[in-house]
Amino acid sequence: MTPSPRTAVLLRRIAPPLAVLLLWQYLVQQFGIGDGFVPAPTEVVLALETWIFGEPSRYSGTWLTSLTDSALRVAAGFFAALIIGAPLGILIGRSKVASDLLDPILQLLRPIPTASWIPFCLIFFGIGSSAAVALVAVGAFFPIVLNATAGARHISTLHLRSARMLDATRLQILWRVVLPAALPSLLVGARIALGLAWMLVVISEMVAVKSGIGYELWDAYYYNRMDVVVAAMATVGLFGYLSDLAVRLVVRKYLFWHVDTGK
Amino acid sequence: MVNTVNASNTAHAAAGIVVRNLRKVYRDATGDVVAIDGLDLNIHAGEFLCILGPSGCGKSSLLNILAGFEAPTSGSALLNDKPITGPSRLQGVVFQDTAALFPWLSVQDHVAFGLKNTPLSANEKKEKVRSTLALVGLQDFAEKWPHQLSGGMRQLVSIARVLVTDSRVLLMDEPFAALDAMTRQRMQKKLIEIWQATRITVMLITHSVDEAIYLSNRTLVFTKRPASIAVEIPVDMAHPRVVTDPEFNRLKSIALTHLGF
Numbered sequence: 001m002t003p004s005p006r007t008a009v010l011l012r013r014i015a016p017p018l019a020v021l022l023l024w025q026y027l028v029q030q031f032g033i034g035d036g037f038v039p040a041p042t043e044v045v046l047a048l049e050t051w052i053f054g055e056p057s058r059y060s061g062t063w064l065t066s067l068t069d070s071a072l073r074v075a076a077g078f079f080a081a082l083i084i085g086a087p088l089g090i091l092i093g094r095s096k097v098a099s100d101l102l103d104p105i106l107q108l109l110r111p112i113p114t115a116s117w118i119p120f121c122l123i124f125f126g127i128g129s130s131a132a133v134a135l136v137a138v139g140a141f142f143p144i145v146l147n148a149t150a151g152a153r154h155i156s157t158l159h160l161r162s163a164r165m166l167d168a169t170r171l172q173i174l175w176r177v178v179l180p181a182a183l184p185s186l187l188v189g190a191r192i193a194l195g196l197a198w199m200l201v202v203i204s205e206m207v208a209v210k211s212g213i214g215y216e217l218w219d220a221y222y223y224n225r226m227d228v229v230v231a232a233m234a235t236v237g238l239f240g241y242l243s244d245l246a247v248r249l250v251v252r253k254y255l256f257w258h259v260d261t262g263k
Numbered sequence: 264m265v266n267t268v269n270a271s272n273t274a275h276a277a278a279g280i281v282v283r284n285l286r287k288v289y290r291d292a293t294g295d296v297v298a299i300d301g302l303d304l305n306i307h308a309g310e311f312l313c314i315l316g317p318s319g320c321g322k323s324s325l326l327n328i329l330a331g332f333e334a335p336t337s338g339s340a341l342l343n344d345k346p347i348t349g350p351s352r353l354q355g356v357v358f359q360d361t362a363a364l365f366p367w368l369s370v371q372d373h374v375a376f377g378l379k380n381t382p383l384s385a386n387e388k389k390e391k392v393r394s395t396l397a398l399v400g401l402q403d404f405a406e407k408w409p410h411q412l413s414g415g416m417r418q419l420v421s422i423a424r425v426l427v428t429d430s431r432v433l434l435m436d437e438p439f440a441a442l443d444a445m446t447r448q449r450m451q452k453k454l455i456e457i458w459q460a461t462r463i464t465v466m467l468i469t470h471s472v473d474e475a476i477y478l479s480n481r482t483l484v485f486t487k488r489p490a491s492i493a494v495e496i497p498v499d500m501a502h503p504r505v506v507t508d509p510e511f512n513r514l515k516s517i518a519l520t521h522l523g524f
Contacts, residue, residue, distance in 0.1 A: 158363035165352070167351060176376070256408075257366045257367045
């Protein structure tokens, strides 16, 4: 029996990660690769199970709380960056004056690695959640503002002329022409920003916050609980993937008209 | 219902354009390019005028000035005796490129766009959108998006979004150039129907001699840049016109001669 093309595709996609997991399990179990510092996949699954469902204790039953803490910081930082970055980017893209005033500052600040803002986040916000939110917001801000700028800068002359000949006001042009035309680029920026947000929340929780997945990950490392470290890595990876999927669903819903991204 | 349609049709009170001693100079790195030099031109109310001319002869500059997108270097362009100072609902443009449609708006939202700042009630607007879509034959495509339409249909949307505003003048810049020959003929027929129903003043720029003679009351053949009128060809034939008619061919050959063929 030959499998249908669909099954074949599914197999092709599932087989490699499965093979990697099996090889990893085999190497650790048979040869003790990693001198006991590398947990086998089965150990990670057990650690994750205890972390999620166990009685409240260290690395036990605290998974959901930590995940919620981290996810809320990601969301708060991301939306703060979106609310400030999207309008600012559109302003820079549409106004020569705003571009001359603000673009050089952004271009100078942009190459600074976001993590190097951690000292200032701590000085201004102290050890705690708001420092993490601030760091996420700083990191997410740049891809959003830069992509919004790019989107707003390249509005077709034909679209602007069409709107003007139909007597649209400046505000109507902004809302009904510039914003939708900039949206595909803006959402590309939002996707990049969200990926960065998960990375930055973990970094900030490692050094600046006493809660969240990143905190537990770093704490587990100090206690040599590498199974928990890997479980935390897998958790962040999974939820980073899920939030990217959410943005893609938004894109599919609102950009169905955009032939390049709507499909 | 019938009254509303009539009302919307009579609302297209035709208007004329008067161009006097018009000059347009573009400045670029290599120096000045004179696109139009001392052009005089009348477009009569309700007339269908076609302009034929070689590429880069300044036809599009003229259209952009009449649309209010560009200002003349000197001379005047009047619409209804008033200088054209910028784009407005009075004169609408159908661009060659259907990318001028907004990909994020449905067909009916395109047509409703020009009614945003009118004092009409929501119901009146709806009725107006409906009757305009019926006029161009897109009543069954109101809820489609541009990417779902053929090139010909997209140009009908471009026409409808101008007509809905009771525009007095329709400026068309090679509107059917990108269409295949069959679609092009269907669109020309449709455009004549629309013009006959609305008696809107039309200025249509084209490279096709057949198209100009088929559509217009009067065709102007432009010279090479800077644009001036090489010949004026009145077309006094009833619609629907037959492209193999002797009179049609006679007019065609006049145009071709002046285009240098």
